[in-house]
Amino acid sequence: MLPALVTMNILVLILVLSSAKPGDEVKGVGEEVRYEAVPLPDEVSFAGEAMPLDRFYVKEALDRELLSNAYFHSQTIRYIKTAPRYFSIIEPILKEHGIPDDFKYLAVAEGGLNPRAVSPARAVGFWQLMEGTGLDYGLEINSEVDERYHIEKATHVACEYIKDAYEKFGSWTMVAAAYNRGMNGVSREMERQEETDYYDLLITTETARYVYRIVALKLILENPEHYKFYIGEDEFYPTIPTKEVEIKGSVDNFADYAAEQGVSYKVLKDFNPWLRENKLTYSGRKRYWVKIPLM
Numbered sequence: 001m002l003p004a005l006v007t008m009n010i011l012v013l014i015l016v017l018s019s020a021k022p023g024d025e026v027k028g029v030g031e032e033v034r035y036e037a038v039p040l041p042d043e044v045s046f047a048g049e050a051m052p053l054d055r056f057y058v059k060e061a062l063d064r065e066l067l068s069n070a071y072f073h074s075q076t077i078r079y080i081k082t083a084p085r086y087f088s089i090i091e092p093i094l095k096e097h098g099i100p101d102d103f104k105y106l107a108v109a110e111g112g113l114n115p116r117a118v119s120p121a122r123a124v125g126f127w128q129l130m131e132g133t134g135l136d137y138g139l140e141i142n143s144e145v146d147e148r149y150h151i152e153k154a155t156h157v158a159c160e161y162i163k164d165a166y167e168k169f170g171s172w173t174m175v176a177a178a179y180n181r182g183m184n185g186v187s188r189e190m191e192r193q194e195e196t197d198y199y200d201l202l203i204t205t206e207t208a209r210y211v212y213r214i215v216a217l218k219l220i221l222e223n224p225e226h227y228k229f230y231i232g233e234d235e236f237y238p239t240i241p242t243k244e245v246e247i248k249g250s251v252d253n254f255a256d257y258a259a260e261q262g263v264s265y266k267v268l269k270d271f272n273p274w275l276r277e278n279k280l281t282y283s284g285r286k287r288y289w290v291k292i293p294l295m
Helices: 004-019 056-070 073-097 103-111 131-136 151-169 172-181 183-193 205-222 254-261 265-271
Strands: 242-247 288-293
Touching: 056 073, 056 205, 073 103, 073 151, 073 205, 103 151, 103 172, 103 205, 131 151, 151 172, 151 183, 172 183, 172 205, 254 265, 265 288
Parallel strands: none
Antiparallel strands: 242 288
16 A cells, blocks of 8 residues: 555646646656755754754754754645744743743644644643643633633743743753653653753653754744745734633523624634533633634
C-alpha cells in the first residue's frame, strides 16, 4: 500500500492533468523541482538566552526543526496567517505577568494556534493544559464549563505555571522544556545526569526537540520571507472585534440564547469554546461572560 502522502500527491496530479485543456501548459509537470537547505542563523536566542550554535549537535537539531516547519507549507502558512489574531490576545497577558514575549511561540508549538486542540494525553486548549494543572491553578473544569479552552484565562494560568517553573529552574529555556515534560520530569533527569543545561540533557525525544521547534517557529514567523513564505497583508486572518455579554442566570438551550444575541449556535461556540454543553447551570457563585462577535 502506498503511503498516504504519496497517494495524495498522485491524486492531485491526476486532478491537475484531468482539468487541463488541449494546448494548456501544466505548470510543475515536467519541470525540475528544486529543494534547498534552509538558511541557519549565525546566532539565535530564546527569551534572551542564547542558543549555543557552536555545538554541532545543537546546530543540527535546530536545522531539523527548521526543515520540518519550512517544508510543512500548508501548516506553516496557516500559522503565519493566524498568528496576528491570537498574538494580539496573549501578548499583553504575557507582558502583564513579566513573561518573555518569545513564549507566544511556545503556544504555537503546543496547540498550533487552535483553541480547541486536544492532545492524545488529553491536554486541551490553546496552551494544552492538563486537567490537574488547570484545577491546581483555579480553572473551572466540569461537564458544562472547561476554562482550559478560554484563551485569556488559560493564558493567565500558563503564565503562572511558567513563573513557578522559572523560580524552580532559573532558566527560561529549561522552563520551556518543563512546560512540555513537566517540572518533576525535568528535575528527575537533571538529578540523574547531574546536568543543568537543556542542550546537554538526555531526555525524551519530544522534549529534546521541543525548544528547537519553538525557536524554529519563532524564526519563521518573525521573518517568513527569509524562509520563502510570501503572505500578503490582506491574506492574514482578521482580528474579529467582540463585545462581552454577561450570562445572568441558567441557560437551558444555547441555540435559543445565541439567537437572542443575534448569532448562530456555531458562532457562539466558536467564540466561546469553553462552553462545553448546550446548557449552563447558574449557581450564582460565579459570573460568566461570553464573547459575541460584532459582525
